[in-house]
Amino acid sequence: MTTVEPTDTLTFPAARGGCPFAPPPAYQQAMEQRPVTPVSLWDGSRAWLVTRHEDVRAVLGDSRFSSDARHSGFPFLSAGRRELAVQKPSFIRMDDPEHARLRRMLTGDFIIKRVEALRPEIQSIVDGFLDGMTAHRPPADLVQEFALPVPSLVICLLLGVPYQDHDFFQQHSRILLDNRTSAEQVRQARDELTRYLEELAERKEREPDQQIISRLVGRGDLSRSEVASMSLLLLVAGHETTANMTALGTLALLREPAQLARLREDPTLIKGAVEELLRYLSIVQSGVTRVALEPVRIGAVTVAAGEGVVCMLSTANRDEAAFPGAEQLDVGREARRHVAFGFGVHQCLGQPLARLELQIALDTLFRRLPTLRLAVPVEEIRFRDDTVVYGVEALPVAW
Numbered sequence: 479m480t481t482v483e484p485t486d487t488l489t490f491p492a493a494r495g496g497c498p499f500a501p502p503p504a505y506q507q508a509m510e511q512r513p514v515t516p517v518s519l520w521d522g523s524r525a526w527l528v529t530r531h532e533d534v535r536a537v538l539g540d541s542r543f544s545s546d547a548r549h550s551g552f553p554f555l556s557a558g559r560r561e562l563a564v565q566k567p568s569f570i571r572m573d574d575p576e577h578a579r580l581r582r583m584l585t586g587d588f589i590i591k592r593v594e595a596l597r598p599e600i601q602s603i604v605d606g607f608l609d610g611m612t613a614h615r616p617p618a619d620l621v622q623e624f625a626l627p628v629p630s631l632v633i634c635l636l637l638g639v640p641y642q643d644h645d646f647f648q649q650h651s652r653i654l655l656d657n658r659t660s661a662e663q664v665r666q667a668r669d670e671l672t673r674y675l676e677e678l679a680e681r682k683e684r685e686p687d688q689q690i691i692s693r694l695v696g697r698g699d700l701s702r703s704e705v706a707s708m709s710l711l712l713l714v715a716g717h718e719t720t721a722n723m724t725a726l727g728t729l730a731l732l733r734e735p736a737q738l739a740r741l742r743e744d745p746t747l748i749k750g751a752v753e754e755l756l757r758y759l760s761i762v763q764s765g766v767t768r769v770a771l772e773p774v775r776i777g778a779v780t781v782a783a784g785e786g787v788v789c790m791l792s793t794a795n796r797d798e799a800a801f802p803g804a805e806q807l808d809v810g811r812e813a814r815r816h817v818a819f820g821f822g823v824h825q826c827l828g829q830p831l832a833r834l835e836l837q838i839a840l841d842t843l844f845r846r847l848p849t850l851r852l853a854v855p856v857e858e859i860r861f862r863d864d865t866v867v868y869g870v871e872a873l874p875v876a877w
């Protein structure tokens with residue numbers, strides 16, 4: 479049996495290289511030379527980095543790999559991530575049947591048909607924030623004026639969270655997703671957000687509405703802290719991810735004028751273009767973590783029980799075996815098999831919503847602003863490298 483040996487280990491995380499959209503070269507090299515490779519993590523522990531498309535899907539689709547961070551050997555990617563995963567975990571850090579029981583309470587809200595019915599409302603939200611951004615003379619920061627507020631307002635409406643509290647939950651979410659924050663900072667941010675959502679849940683008991691939090695409260699079989707934990711997951715996952723995809727997707731298209739021109743000539747390409755951007759950018763950059771509950775063979779390696787794995791969605795999405803010409807952004811590609819939303823039982827619950835938001839936001843942005851361009855040289859753009867979700871700090875644009 480192969481165990482994680484201290485020799486030949488790669489230090490995790492590795493730095494990105496020249497192209498800001500590509501995964502770290504060390505991971506790409508691992509995919510070519512040793513697709514299941516040992517890595518040493520920040521706390522000195524070791525895990526296996528899984529890089530190929532086929533292997534990532536195999537791990538994420540296999541119930542012998544657990545998402546429950548309370549199992550010994552679970553790999554943590556920072557002190558803050560450990561705090562979040564071990565104390566009061568939400569269902570993303572549970573295994574079936576408990577995970578399935580809680581997730582099932584929400585699946586109806588995110589099925590394609592239900593989400594598609596939100597199209598007119600999302601279109602009007604997108605138009606509203608674009609009106610606001612273009613009401614002033616350029617430049618503007620696309621992140622603050624457009625990419626962040628659109629999914630924030632949408633998830634607030636779905637959950638029944640007052641949008642006027644957006645500064646509070648956006649700042650707290652960033653702390654939770656930042657790999658540089660300490661366990662104490664994460665604990666404080668998580669507890670403040672939890673308290674806020676518990677108070678909201680209490681209010682919904684007295685003044686029910688039609689939205690998700692109120693419905694969870696009204697079921698009667700969930701404690702207030704369970705409702706808060708599920709709401710916290712939806713609130714955080716529901717805005718940070720799509721916001722960063724919108725900003726990075728815009729930047730990627732502005733940097734590839736030929737691809738943008740194709741999209742402008744044929745707007746019916748938008749659905750496929752969003753899939754391709756999800757694949758190409760793979761914004762969940764820090765890897766998806768699991769621990770083996772029994773020995774499992776992946777490729778040439780047997781992962782022992784109690785050993786951790788880090789599934790690299792970004793390299794899997796650039797695996798030539800799955801996506802020929804993977805380095806190239808190609809808005810006409812059939813990229814549906816990408817793993818940007820994960821795979822298996824934990825595959826992203828909100829993906830129909832994320833897809834619709836991205837399709838409407840990017841289509842409307844480029845249609846309404848035909849002269850959209852960067853307002854600063856690309857070298858001045860600051861990327862967010864030390865977070866779970868990759869993105870840009872700001873995206874100054876003109877039109």
Ligand code: HEM
Pocket residue numbers: 545569570571581633711712715716717719720723761762766767817818819820821823824825826827828829831832
């Ligand atoms: C571009 C946008 C998004 C990306 C790239 C993304 C990515 C992901 C990934 C990779 C996972 C799997 C994590 C794992 O296996 O451990 C996940 C899970 C999840 N996502 Fe998303 N997500 C996005 C948008 C959203 C939105 C808009 C929502 C909410 C409305 C959402 C809610 C969730 C939830 C609740 C889970 C946990 C599912 C489970 O454990 O069963 N996500 N997401």
